[in-house]
Amino acid sequence: MRLLVYLEHHEGELEKGSLGVLSKATALGAAVGVVLGPGAIELAVRAGSYGATKAYACEDELLAAPLPQPRVDALATLVEQTGADAVLFAASILASDVAAGLAARLDAGLNWDLTDLVLVDGELVGKRPALGDTVLVDVGWKGSPGIGLVRSGAFDPVESGGSAEFESFDFTTEDFSALATLVEQTQEESSGPSIEEADVIVAGGRGLGSPEAFSLLEELAAALGGAVAATRAVVDAGWYPYSTQVGQTGKNVAPKLYIACGISGAIQHKVGMQGSGTIVAINKDPNAPIFDFCDIGVVGDLHQIVPKLTELVRSNRA
């Protein structure tokens, strides 16, 4: 099994989600990484410490902006030249567009939202929770390469040491691929990890009562080294940026610890977070649906409990 893993990077670091997929691929077969854009060579070498035997790198300027279509050109060229049984991506806004464009280009099957990958009789099989995670579907691919998009947080990176042999490559561009251009980019100032990367998420819903109450969650998240997320209702109300929205029209996350504060647990939210390791729910309403799918449920006032918990975490860590 020859698995090509697309390694996304940001500000000189390989993304944790991509490294998780690489570590998983290493456990399944010969994992080869590919890094695209300025700085790719240095990052490709680093992929070795997560199990890549080899990593391809292309530093072409066309790959500098976070746009999918030139990446499709590059990966299509690489797959055609080197072959691969599967091309795997950690889901992100960019990676999803790259994976789907590549599927169309190579006439290759795409399965998305995978939470696990296994080998069955030597064939790659993906596990995909579907229909609001009410059913777990085993999905396969006909022909190769198969293309897979893995849900954020599904696999942890495993650092094993070692460095990858790297090889630079060039690619041919399609005439339409460079038409879209990045005209402006604003980096968000953030003091902690993004919700896709965080091991701990503290999330808030309508039960916070006001946008100001998010500061309580921010303090708890900071104490835990985590990120703050929000439900659709509060994002729609303008209480919190919609980049933090978890759920059906937001992001699917699977941190190790998810603390839901004032969140009723509507199905639209549930689908985005129920893959989390441990779910703690704090809600005033004892009948809130979230108590049906959390691990630890507290009926109480989050405005009392959250600040206390923050203090306790701080003193425990001190």
Add this chain to the structure above:
Amino acid sequence: MAPRLAGPPLESSAMKIAVCVKQVPDATVHKRIDPETMRLDRSGEAALNPTDLNAVEEALRIKEAQGGEVVLVSFGPGKAADSLRKALAMGADRAVLVSDEAASGSDLLGTSRALAAALERESPDLVLFGQASSDGDGAVLWAAVADRLRRPLISQVASLTVDSSSVTGKRQTEHGYDVISAPLPAVVAVSDAINEPRYPSLKGIMGAKTKPQETLSLADLGLATDSVGNAGSKTSVLQLGPPPSRGDTIKFEDDGSAAQKILDHILERRLL
């Protein structure tokens, strides 16, 4: 680049916009996969995919500002025509539905192939998609369609400006904001944060009944039946199982010690 629509010249900035929309099981329906066919059971009440309405709304706003035409393009069973009527009632001008017995069981490849063929026939200046379907939830279709149409792509757009020759979209990413520009014709996928879809007026609802609705077969689009549907699919559903179960819930009321109890559980599970 796809050929532009031939015909009488529209006003210079007038825009032909195609909006790709999908019929999905209604939100009130308990969605299930038929264990026989391993496909989503689409027999119950159906509706237009909610976030597609944002794409329809955006198309209508562009048309209202600049003139032009809004065409709905859909791929699905024949009964999808009913759901398209809602978007016609909102103000779209006409609808094209690709529907064919042989198309059932299509995965991303077949779906993008059928839509791209219908879009090529329309040759719009701008193709719009909504955020994600409530049944498949892949949020990937536009990128496959853009590749087949050989057009530039901007996805997850939360605000959009269009002039006679280009489109510029602002989007929020994991790391901040990107502003991306592309010449027309282009493919744009909008996020559900872009606007608030209008409700159809009574006049709109009455008028929708007489708006042109066309149904095309795969043959009408020159597509081989084995390139779409189950035969053209490169993915397979092997098995259905129950979702991984969570353990028992520990539930208690706060008596002042809840924060300590939560911390104890977090420590016990080595999560700190």
